[in-house]
Amino acid sequence: EVQLLESGGGMIHPGGSLRLSCEASGFMFSYYAMNWVRQAPGKGLEWVASIKNSGDKTYYTESVQGRFTISRDNSRRTVYLQMDSLRADDTAVYYCARDGGSGYYAYFLDYWGQGSPVTVSS
């Protein structure tokens, strides 16, 4: 059974940093691109960042470019999102999600974690 378990969310002041983790099980982690998607309160879904299965390519939505860093450790079956210079508009539930393609990008997200809430407030 595919499972994605996020951790690391919480409340932080503006300008602070948090690191989210997503531990995967039930599939060949190193074959799949991984993503972070967020949902701000009362809003829809927004893709945040993606990392290729090998870890050598990363992609970010414009609003987090230069502030967030996605990375992965295939030996630990874990993907991370380092969030720096956090702002109030980064407040959201952050989901870890697997791209549906094995060894390539399929550009749909077939498994999602339960979500990790992040609140940025003074």
Place this chain on the structure above:
Amino acid sequence: EVVLTQSPATLSLSPGETATLSCRATESVTKFLAWYQHKPGQPPRLLIYDASKRATGIPQRFSGSGSGTDFTLTIYNLEPADFAVYYCQLRNTWPPYTFGQGTRVEIK
């Protein structure tokens, strides 16, 4: 940048009825469109990918159709568990995953 517009914003229906949800793209996205169901307190659930292929474990009551710029998610014989928010999502040049704003299916 391709933009997705979902309609209607809210659909009020009774159990047993059929829901028809629309997703329109500003440019052709061929068949690279997915649909998700999202309930409060739960992660989104993939329903349909490549416009018409049902994801693993998704009942036949959920049907996706369309190509180019116009796509439809049809939910036949609505069950109480189907009342949720539905998002379409396309494979885009950039950003790679673009979501529509969602359609809420509520109990009438």
